[in-house]
Amino acid sequence: MSAALNLSHEPVTKIPHGKVAMWTFLASELMFFSGFFGTFIVLRNTNYDAFFEASHHLNWVLALVNTFILIGSSLTMAMAIYQLERRQNGQFQVYLGLTILGAFGFLIVKYFEYSAKWHDGLFPSQDNHTLFYSFYFLMTGFHALHVVGGLIPMLFMLFKSFTNRGYNHPIKVETLGLYWHFVDLMWIFIFPALYLIFP
Amino acid sequence: MSHDHGNILPSYRKVFATLCTMTILTVAAAKLGHFPDMLFIPGYVVNIVVGLAIAVFKVVCVMYIFMHLKFDNPMLRFFVYVPVFLFFVMSFGFNLEFGNTVSNNKVTRTVYEQKHPGEHHDGSHGGAHGAKH
Numbered sequence: 662m663s664a665a666l667n668l669s670h671e672p673v674t675k676i677p678h679g680k681v682a683m684w685t686f687l688a689s690e691l692m693f694f695s696g697f698f699g700t701f702i703v704l705r706n707t708n709y710d711a712f713f714e715a716s717h718h719l720n721w722v723l724a725l726v727n728t729f730i731l732i733g734s735s736l737t738m739a740m741a742i743y744q745l746e747r748r749q750n751g752q753f754q755v756y757l758g759l760t761i762l763g764a765f766g767f768l769i770v771k772y773f774e775y776s777a778k779w780h781d782g783l784f785p786s787q788d789n790h791t792l793f794y795s796f797y798f799l800m801t802g803f804h805a806l807h808v809v810g811g812l813i814p815m816l817f818m819l820f821k822s823f824t825n826r827g828y829n830h831p832i833k834v835e836t837l838g839l840y841w842h843f844v845d846l847m848w849i850f851i852f853p854a855l856y857l858i859f860p
Numbered sequence: 861m862s863h864d865h866g867n868i869l870p871s872y873r874k875v876f877a878t879l880c881t882m883t884i885l886t887v888a889a890a891k892l893g894h895f896p897d898m899l900f901i902p903g904y905v906v907n908i909v910v911g912l913a914i915a916v917f918k919v920v921c922v923m924y925i926f927m928h929l930k931f932d933n934p935m936l937r938f939f940v941y942v943p944v945f946l947f948f949v950m951s952f953g954f955n956l957e958f959g960n961t962v963s964n965n966k967v968t969r970t971v972y973e974q975k976h977p978g979e980h981h982d983g984s985h986g987g988a989h990g991a992k993h
Contacts, residue, residue: 676935728883732879
């Protein structure tokens with residue numbers, strides 16, 4: 662497929678500008694989440710009792726299901742890019758559709774997880790669990806917002822792929838793929854940090 | 861994939877299988893008992909370090925294969941390494957207060973076991989306590 666891509670306008674790096682821009686954005690996103698993780702670990706060490714008690718109300722099985730969903734959607738996203746580069750529009754639609762299903766599945770599981778917390782009265786405002794659940798809702802909430810942020814352009818691309826002209830922009834899909842894999846990467850750290858790290 | 865790097869599908873499948881396996885290992889390391897104490901490091905601290913190491917391995921797999929860092933211009937890697945390094949420094953580097961954490965954990969675990977007699981120190985009844993909801 663490289664023959665079909667004209668990178669003459671990037672003579673030095675041979676990297677599409679959109680990808681460089683996305684990596685720059687992801688670098689800033691990484692710093693954004695660094696603040697959460699760093700603060701979480703400092704406060705965990707200094708408020709271990711409260712964090713220890715509160716963490717045992719989390720449902721790590723649902724989080725595990727979400728982990729597998731995100732890993733699977735990362736695979737399907739990579740496959741979607743692969744198929745689009747080979748102009749296999751039908752396969753592209755299938756894999757992008759599966760990725761979108763994965764995103765919806767993640768959000769549905771997250772809804773059930775939040776509902777259980779709501780039902781049990783586990784909010785950041787509750788005295789004993791204030792600090793831990795502040796981090797829980799902040800980190801998982803921002804992560805879920807990132808999932809929604811990836812879902813919207815995916816839906817747009819899928820919709821466009823069904824039009825007569827199709828969606829023949831592999832670089833754009835690959836750039837979105839970078840973002841989607843980043844969402845997966847952040848969950849790889851959030852899952853053990855919130856759900857498993859407490860012995 | 862802005863470069864042609866042959867049939868990458870087997871690599872994708874291998875990475876997917878590796879990620880699934882590593883995820884199961886992460887849960888196992890956290891839930892199935894603790895590692896034995898090693899020198900001055902308690903076993904449950906080893907659990908955390910192992911969990912973190914597995915997470916880092918998974919991240920490397922995703923970045924190099926799924927995100928095509930392995931196939932892209934090497935210049936891009938340096939563009940990625942710097943923020944990743946800063947992420948680890950800011951998230952974990954300044955916070956490795958193992959001494960305080962270990963002593964806090966010991967007190968907490970003792971108190972927890974006094975409050976919850978019959979339960980294991982991981983808060984479970986021999987199973988997955990965290991899955992009660």
